[in-house]
Amino acid sequence: MSGVSVSELSQHAFASGLTAGQLERLAALAVSTDIPAGCRLFDEGGPAARLWLVRTGRIALDLEVPGRERIIVETLGPGDELGLSWLTPAAQWQFGAIAQLPVSAFELSSGALIDLCEADHELGYQLTRRLLDTAITRLQAARIRILDLYAAPAPAAGATP
Amino acid sequence: MTISQAPAPYRVSSRLDETHDTVTLTLEPAGEPIADFRPGQFTMLYAFGIGEIPVSVSGRAGPQALAQTIRAVGAVTNALCAMPAGQVIGVRGPFGTTWDEADAAGRDLLLVAGGIGLAPLRPALLAALSERQHYRRVILLIGARSPAELVFARELDAWRESGAEVMVTVDRADASWQGNVGVVTQLIGRTGLDPPHTTALICGPEVMMRLTARSLLAVGMSAASIRLSLERNMQCGVAECGHCQLGPLLLCRDGPVVSYQIAEPLLATREL
Numbered sequence: 025m026s027g028v029s030v031s032e033l034s035q036h037a038f039a040s041g042l043t044a045g046q047l048e049r050l051a052a053l054a055v056s057t058d059i060p061a062g063c064r065l066f067d068e069g070g071p072a073a074r075l076w077l078v079r080t081g082r083i084a085l086d087l088e089v090p091g092r093e094r095i096i097v098e099t100l101g102p103g104d105e106l107g108l109s110w111l112t113p114a115a116q117w118q119f120g121a122i123a124q125l126p127v128s129a130f131e132l133s134s135g136a137l138i139d140l141c142e143a144d145h146e147l148g149y150q151l152t153r154r155l156l157d158t159a160i161t162r163l164q165a166a167r168i169r170i171l172d173l174y175a176a177p178a179p180a181a182g183a184t185p
Numbered sequence: 186m187t188i189s190q191a192p193a194p195y196r197v198s199s200r201l202d203e204t205h206d207t208v209t210l211t212l213e214p215a216g217e218p219i220a221d222f223r224p225g226q227f228t229m230l231y232a233f234g235i236g237e238i239p240v241s242v243s244g245r246a247g248p249q250a251l252a253q254t255i256r257a258v259g260a261v262t263n264a265l266c267a268m269p270a271g272q273v274i275g276v277r278g279p280f281g282t283t284w285d286e287a288d289a290a291g292r293d294l295l296l297v298a299g300g301i302g303l304a305p306l307r308p309a310l311l312a313a314l315s316e317r318q319h320y321r322r323v324i325l326l327i328g329a330r331s332p333a334e335l336v337f338a339r340e341l342d343a344w345r346e347s348g349a350e351v352m353v354t355v356d357r358a359d360a361s362w363q364g365n366v367g368v369v370t371q372l373i374g375r376t377g378l379d380p381p382h383t384t385a386l387i388c389g390p391e392v393m394m395r396l397t398a399r400s401l402l403a404v405g406m407s408a409a410s411i412r413l414s415l416e417r418n419m420q421c422g423v424a425e426c427g428h429c430q431l432g433p434l435l436l437c438r439d440g441p442v443v444s445y446q447i448a449e450p451l452l453a454t455r456e457l
Contacts, residue, residue: 098367
């Protein structure tokens with residue numbers, strides 16, 4: 025792990041639109057980390073206390089389902105954020121996460137992020153908006169997948185295809 | 186209603202199972218062939234004694250042979266999917282508008298496929314790859330229900346080797362899948378798209394196409410640079426019966442490929 029410069033952090037989509045001062049305060053909390061393929065970052069049910077800003081690679085969010093293979097619920101890649109569960113009071117991972125490909129990411133402690141947001145409400149607002157955007161995008165994607173759009177359509181009455 | 190074209194006899198020369206319910210048939214003319222098709226067009230396939238359905242042409246399988254990819258979802262498609270080599274069917278067409286992928290020469294060409302929507306896009310992709318030097322990037326994003334339901338999976342590596350950037354995502358997968366899981370729109374942000382210099386061709390379930398088009402607008406593409414392949418109840422194929430009407434369009438003639446600039450307001454109209 026190593027420190028993160030402002031210019032490195034500014035390359036990530038999450039940092040887009042932040043001022044130089046905000047980037048500096050955020051970069052001071054971040055460390056750069058490399059995660060080898062196959063490494064499990066966390067398990068379902070564990071304490072959620074970190075946020076990763078993924079730069080390269082791919083991470084699978086998964087879930088152990090009794091009687092079935094482990095299910096991958098979503099994959100995350102460059103430009104994505106991994107680890108939102110600390111935003112809820114339970115602060116507990118709802119899924120597991122494993123690196124499918126070697127991953128490079130910026131890692132931040134949720135405690136330090138929350139302290140920063142308490143101390144700097146404008147930056148807190150900016151970060152909250154970004155995390156909310158991510159949460160809404162994933163909620164909408166989950167709703168679309170519930171529709172099972174690629175399933176065979178039920179024939180309409182009278183239809184013969 | 187007058188059908189102004191009789192079906193031409195075509196023989197099933199081979200069949201290839203794509204997935205558990207989808208088959209690609211190679212059809213050779215058993216008499217006078219139909220006119221040559223262009224990417225995006227469809228034919229009407231007639232299973233004698235059962236019925237006729239519209240199917241997009243998924244490729245050229247020889248000088249006069251057609252590849253047509255069919256999913257078994259009803260009486261006619263079940264019969265076509267079950268057809269052994271040697272059987273004769275009727276073919277009318279080709280009908281409708283084309284992807285006009287050559288119009289994207291000098292630009293990035295983005296193809297976004299959902300499920301069996303990859304079949305109508307395949308001829309445009311192959312045409313672009315055959316003249317790869319005319320385009321900047323050729324990017325193919327594919328969404329499928331699961332890895333087992335991915336059509337043309339055997340061709341993906343060859344397309345990559347021919348210069349396409351291919352990304353696949355599935356809705357559901359077990360831990361053995363080493364690819365993306367999620368909706369196809371989530372791949373758009375990972376392509377490094379150059380919106381003002383990109384032409385997008387989209388084919389899949391209509392909801393998927395709407396969401397994809399909206400995502401492309403959100404990153405700065407213009408509606409005029411986005412084309413969709415729309416489907417309604419095509420029957421006559423020659424704009425006479427009116428079954429495929431969508432607002433002012435008769436999709437067998439004015440579609441299936443329609444600019445999003447024209448399609449956007451129509452897609453909000455509830456089908457009658």
